[in-house]
Each structure stands twice: as structure tokens, then as C-alpha cells.
Amino acid sequence: MSGLETGAQDGQAAVRVRRARIEEIRPLAERYAAESARLSSDGEPWDAPLPQGGIFWLAEDPDDRTSLGYAAGTLRPTGCVVGPVFTLPTARRRGVGDALLTAIQQWATGTRVPVVEISVAAENTGGLAFLESLGYVPRRVLLSLTPQR
Secondary structure (H helix, E strand, O other): OOEEEEOOOOOOOOEEEEEEOHHHHHHHHHHHHHHHHHHOOOOOOOOOOOOOOOEEEEEEOOOOOOEEEEEEEEEEOOEEEEEEEEEOHHHOOOOHHHHHHHHHHHHHHHOOOOOEEEOOOOOOHHHHHHHHHOOOOOOOOOOOOOOOO
């Protein structure tokens, strides 16, 4: 699988992003599920950690191939819906999320996917701010009501 390597810039370390198999993503997906469930108001992960039919990208340290984070995408008739995007806490603020989303955008351009959409939990204000800093803009608001149990 080919990869995209981003060089160090603005104090950030280099990151390599490549397409990955679900087996390679599972340990990171488990970490994502636990962290997002802990932070969410309902105790559930914000997104499915391993969406059915997902396409996966893995961010690695280019020197030792240590996993730094992952992103999942699902193809829909309208384009690719991305989520989740997860970076290990020790790798945050190093350009990992940016590298993952850049690789996905490049893949989408190369495969003529018309649009890349990404959702973020309303309570994930850090995630929303990050996405907006990369140029993503809200296009619709999804509201939900959880039935009484």
C-alpha cells in the first residue's frame, strides 16, 4: 500500500499515512472507543470505531512505524463520510490528524470522490475547532432524540 509522508514543519514531527487493513486498526479503534465513551455524555463512543464497510488510513511514525492514529471512511452515493479520526494522546498536536485528513482528501481527488464529509459530536468542541481550522465548514446540523428506556 502506498503512503503519503508529511515532513516536519512548525515544530511537528514527520508523519506517514497509508491505507490499512482493519486488523491493523483494531488496537487504535479500541483506544478510540474507550476514550470517546469516557468523554461523551451518554457513555457511548461518538462514532462507530470500525464502521461496517469502512476504508481505513493509518498514521505512523516514518522511522519506526509506530502507530500514531487512524481514520475511517465509508463510501456513500454522495461521497466519502469520514469518522472517526483518532490520534493517540501522546501524538496529539504533531500534525497527525492533519496528515490523515490530507491523505484522505488526496485519495478522494485521485479516485474522483465528489465530496468528503466528516461529522463530529456536538459535545466534541476540540474536534470541531480542529476541523474548522482545516477549512471544513458546517453544511447541516443533525439533531437526534434518544428514546426513553
